[in-house]
Amino acid sequence: MKPILRIFIAFLALTLGGAIVFGLTFVGEMTKGPIEDALSGAGEAVREVEEKIILEQRTETRADQLAWLKNKKKNLQNPTKILLGAFDSEANKSLKPIFNLEKSLGTTFPLVQLYAAWGSKEDEHFPKLKVESILKSGSIPVITWEPWLTDFDSSQFTGGLRPVEVRDKNGLNDIATGLYDDYLHTWAKAAAKVKQPIFLRFGHEMNDPYRYPWGPQNNQAESFVAAWRHVHEVFQQENATNIIWVWSPHPAHGWFEAYYPGNDVVDWVGVGALNYGTVAPWSQWWSFDDIFGKHYTELTAFGKPIMVSEFGCLAVGGDRKKWFSAALDSLPVSYPNVKALIFFHNLRDQTTTQQPLDWSIRYDSSIVRTVAKALKSWK
Secondary structure, three states, X not given: OOHHHHHHHHHHHHHHHHHXXXXXXXXXXXXXXXXXXXXXHHHHHHHHHHHHXXXXXXXXXXXXXXXXXXXXXXXXXXXXXXXXEEEEOOOOOOOHHHHHHHHHHOOOOOEEEEEEEOOOOHHHOOOHHHHHHHHHOOXXXXXXXXXXXXXXXXXXXXXXXXXXHHOOOXXXXXXXXXXXXXXXHHHHHXXXXXXXXXXXXXXXXXXXXXXXXXXXXXXXXXXXXXXXHHHHHHHHHOOOOXXXXXXXXXXXXXXXXXXXXXXXHOOEEEEEEEEOOOOOOOOOOOOHHHHOHHHHXXXXXXXXXXXXXXXXXXXXXXOHHXXXXXXXXXXXXXXXXXXXXXXXXXXXXXXXXXXXXXXOOOOOHHHHHHXXXXXXXXX
16 A cells, blocks of 8 residues: 555544544534444544554565565575564464564564464465465464364365264374365465465474374374375475475474484474473473473484474563573574574463463563563674
8 A cells, every 4th residue: 555545544534533523522412322332433443444554554664674584585494594483372363463572572573473273164274364464564474283183074075084083093194194185285275376485384292192182192103204294295286385394393202203204395393492480280490401402402413494483481480581581692602503483472372271371571571671682682
């Protein structure tokens, strides 16, 4: 949208709002009831127009700031600098929360992460609008793609599916043998049409027996490898060569070699580094070096750039400011193969505990200053 047109729309919206306020003052008590409701609706419309204009301006400015990334997109297997990014649980309808987070940190994120589940529901299809919004803003999408199998409607598959109650048991074998190919081909075609890079983090933490149904409590390691390679083959068939494949095991559960699909089908190694502190009986206050550092040598052995795909620390059980400072101050020197780091800015995480966990940092000024200072020192 051209600047002149934006100004005209904003002027029109403000004029309309002013006229309505004047009308309210003039008619006084007569405005109660239907007229008052109409006024409230008009006021909301004005706010929506103003916010849309502001977001579009920030999107374009942001894209200019990330212009350097265009030349780097051709060599994302070996970036020369650490690509920062974030997931924000509030960024469902717009990227405004992401913009606010990076503004507070004094940086602009080349990567924006989102989570997408498998299934037949509309919001489980390829997230076209979100991807387009991220790309328009100048960033590259990172999609954590979760193979939940129980959300599929069996009637939509030509070969049918196993009953929901047993679908997760050896579910990766069903993926590997083509049972979900209708879904995979549709998703891959949509991804290919984007024609720009997309990081795809498929079936993350597949070696963790406690978290997700695609883990070892339901599947063999070789089944994960077979499923990964089959999914990759489907994407190749659909010419979705813009996909950058991120293999993401849980660092604490090992067996990396057994779950590794192969150098020919993996572009990046991605692992989470989340300090849960003392929120649960199974957790304690661990440093970044405890969570990530002790596995760094093993992960580096695969010869791929490393992405810290979920980075965060809770405030329960220790000094969060010191945790972030120790993790970030010397990261480029201590872990030179780390080429991407994504902040896990989830305000209501209910994936591991019944009580929602708050991983956010934007509302803690001391943490923001600590992180911003560390990021600035990298330059």
